[in-house]
Amino acid sequence: MAKNIYIGEIFKNEEIAQDCFLMSVALHSTFAEPQPGQFVMLRISGISEPFLARPFSIYSFQRETDFCRIDLLYQVVGKGTQILAGLIKGSQVEILGPLGNGFEISQSARNLVLIAGGMGAAPLSFLAEYLDNKVCSGSSKIYFYLGARNSETLIGMDKINNLTCTAVICTDDGSLGEKGLVTQILAQDLKKYAPDQTMIYACGPKPMLKELAKILQGTKFKCQVSLEERMACGVGACLGCAVEVKGKKGMAAYKRVCADGPVFYIDEIAWKKI
């Protein structure tokens, strides 16, 4: 009974890359500390369109003296994000969260390998920051593979530049960093990492994660992926956000991305059905 919807006030909503916006929202200071990989459900206050709240990963979180600030990175892909992009400073939004299970933080792995494609950079750069601040010691290291279509759509660099990590940038067209899909580049590097001393974290479009699953199949690498699915409630009640997992005896079985995820171990997911 402690949880509630928070009314937030937008104090920044800027296009930081092509069709990609950074939204900063001020919230009451009772908003709970989010874990990397957790998300919020966001709606515009007072209007009925878009009707459902939209899920967004938390990109940054900051406690100020008498409020807290949450940053979201979002791409304009449809009606809801289009309307969001039009919101001006001072507009009010309703925020539910933090929701879902964030990434399991490995305290022991020496290699923390992060792979982000497109908007996957939002939760993963939050994770990288967290790992860098709270976990990494001399013995564990962060490797950040960041992919995008081209240099214009690449996001997350500003955060990465402030971290102690090895960043590998890839673009589909080679306009920045290596040319190629982030999964291809990772596949080439994979032998560098000892599976039992490595934790892989990934987020990105479905085809990328599917490819990653293929690459890791048969290996001993542990990998956590953050998934996306259309959502209504965000809290596990509507069963709308189903993802197929490997069921018993080949039977279909579904988990809820919002409440059982959004982070899953990659081998739990029935990739063939996706």
Next chain:
Amino acid sequence: MAKNIYIGEIFKNEEIAQDCFLMSVALHSTFAEPQPGQFVMLRISGISEPFLARPFSIYSFQRETDFCRIDLLYQVVGKGTQILAGLIKGSQVEILGPLGNGFEISQSARNLVLIAGGMGAAPLSFLAEYLDNKVCSGSSKIYFYLGARNSETLIGMDKINNLTCTAVICTDDGSLGEKGLVTQILAQDLKKYAPDQTMIYACGPKPMLKELAKILQGTKFKCQVSLEERMACGVGACLGCAVEVKGKKGMAAYKRVCADGPVFYIDEIAWKKI
């Protein structure tokens, strides 16, 4: 094929009396010159709530060098006007108009008697201004009966003060002007006017107009009233805004407030059915 929806920009939207707002909208200069009694259909651009446009009488119209300005006076009575009241400077609205048939301007009547209750002051003060500027000569005079619940809700005084007219203010509670309903005060004064030299113009809540119809019944006074009804199209196509008129042989007959009105001669309306 000449007509179109105009996109207007709000440059003023202020509460000028209790729950009563003045909205000034800048429109492209091709917007046609409105006649007193005409109205516009107004919607907020880009959002689907409220769904239908709302009709509002034109309160003022001004041609500036490269745009024109339309003023509306509206009372917050429900969802649509509530949302309108929240619009800030710079918001865009869609305006269709000017629509409907305005007041028939009497060139001959010596007594131009205007009766407004509540928001009825919006079209009638536009009419008064028009009559004062374009019609009135030494021989015709304007008498403006303006009623409201109390001094806080009285509107239209600012315009009236600039006109050459005899203004009679009435409030239900006597907090300003005479105490009583505007129709009561008029009834007392009626004998002052010679029916064949008088044109009465009225707009206000239905009970007021109904009462007026009773007062004028059997007299020879000519009276035009501006009616209100819920509207969808505003152009005569949907038949949603029906008002019952006196039909042949007692049969029900309806006219469209938007296209056949909103101004009607008072004896045309089937007041008993309203």
Next chain:
Amino acid sequence: MSGKNNINMSVKIEKLKLKNPVMTASGTFGYGEEYADYVDLNKLGAVVVKGLSLKPRAGNPPPRIMETTGGMLNAVGLQNIGVEAFIAEKLPFLRKFDTKIIANIYGESYDEYKKIARKLDAAKGVHALEINISCPNVQKGGLSFGADPKTAAAVTRKVKDATDLPVIVKLTPNVTDITAIAIAVEKAGADAISLINTITGMSVDIFTRKPHLKNITGGLSGPAIKPVALRMVWQVLQKVSIPVIGIGGIMNAEDALEFLILGAKAVQIGTANFINPQATMDVIAGIEKFMQMSNVANINKIIGTFKP
């Protein structure tokens, strides 16, 4: 529209050839003249006029309309000037335009339907009839003709017998199994089916405790009903082989394309006209743009491309 950029938007509803698949929906576009200042009627695929009855009808007492979330209720009560006044007073104006004129008709008995059809058949300038079977069947205790496959088929047959014009039967969505009605009217000789008419609804003023509509119930239209319209069009398309015209909640080209992709040969724009008098023009332009974007020159290459 067609010709420009080699885009061909013309479609055929049996004998009826339309320059594009965008029509107005009955009751939302008056007799055409009400919107003639806003819309170039020549650019429309067809104008479907307000439902006509044998005799003029006064309609229902007000209030007749109410806004709902994403839609509106109406209880106009089929007010109209009657088929004769239509032919004498409205048709001459409509004949001047290079578009198809479709007369929407309804009756309270089989006989009335037949008589109206005969009159319109004899009049010059009407290209097709659309039969509204959502209205109460007075002979059958007020249940709508369209609620039962038998009465729906009977009306269709009567009208077919009375006219050589193409006959489009407009279905009501207020039924358990829309496909049963569709199959019945196809068998009875309908040249095409249009759907959906409004869904019956109501709303209550909690302060006065009265219904918002004097008639208590009314027909729900607008984007709120689009998902239901799409579903019914899809169900019917799987069961009949005559052309289907999609109606319900179409506000823009994207909405219209949903129906066309499912397989509707044409669409009708209703409530959207009230929100934007140029909705039909915007839909036509938007479909054309979509075709250019998708590199498709002929609209018939879009129609029925649904991949279920």
Next chain:
Amino acid sequence: MSGKNNINMSVKIEKLKLKNPVMTASGTFGYGEEYADYVDLNKLGAVVVKGLSLKPRAGNPPPRIMETTGGMLNAVGLQNIGVEAFIAEKLPFLRKFDTKIIANIYGESYDEYKKIARKLDAAKGVHALEINISCPNVQKGGLSFGADPKTAAAVTRKVKDATDLPVIVKLTPNVTDITAIAIAVEKAGADAISLINTITGMSVDIFTRKPHLKNITGGLSGPAIKPVALRMVWQVLQKVSIPVIGIGGIMNAEDALEFLILGAKAVQIGTANFINPQATMDVIAGIEKFMQMSNVANINKIIGTFKP
């Protein structure tokens, strides 16, 4: 709620006494626990849980939901953990609260309905059953039990025979004549009727040409359907004398009051929970405020005050 300011909000659905008329709608509130962090379950009139089947069901493949204007489509496919797991794993948690627990059930055969009812009857802590008859009747070629007065009555009778708990029959709106179904289930012994379930709809992705839902069609819910729900509740209220529970598009207290004023004894809040997890609490508080404003101390003085 009750007590404060002398406002009495308690209502009776036959034997079932509720502290207020506000329940959650099945499938939109999980098994209660999902919202227990947001809502004080003790304050609810009743919790209606996600539809339970005899065996666990995996449900439909994704995508399962899609937004529409003023509503949403869902094709969850009745995924649930099965009645036995419910009793073992979910009921103990729910029993801790001072509210009524209503189990929503559905089967694909009469026998399944009967078996589920028996199991729940034997379990402690369930106060009533709500039968979902919108699901396909496998024995009857997949048509829904609720689409035909005969099958609807038969299900009702089977369940009544299997339990002493009050039985609420939840009607599907996808029918020609809702009153025929309502009358049939009343005769068959239903203690109350709840309506409406979702209206079948669909939507199309014009870029991929695929349906937005993998299942193609889904159930439409939310404010878009409220006018239809109100109409059906009103129609049913004129024909039956057992209590009616209003469902469909209730987003706030005003919406709930529309149903209560018509004569519904209680309401269920569905899709609104997704938009605002505290929707039920806001509705309860809003009704109370309305009662204070209207100077009415007992909710039963609001119920049925409609002036048609």
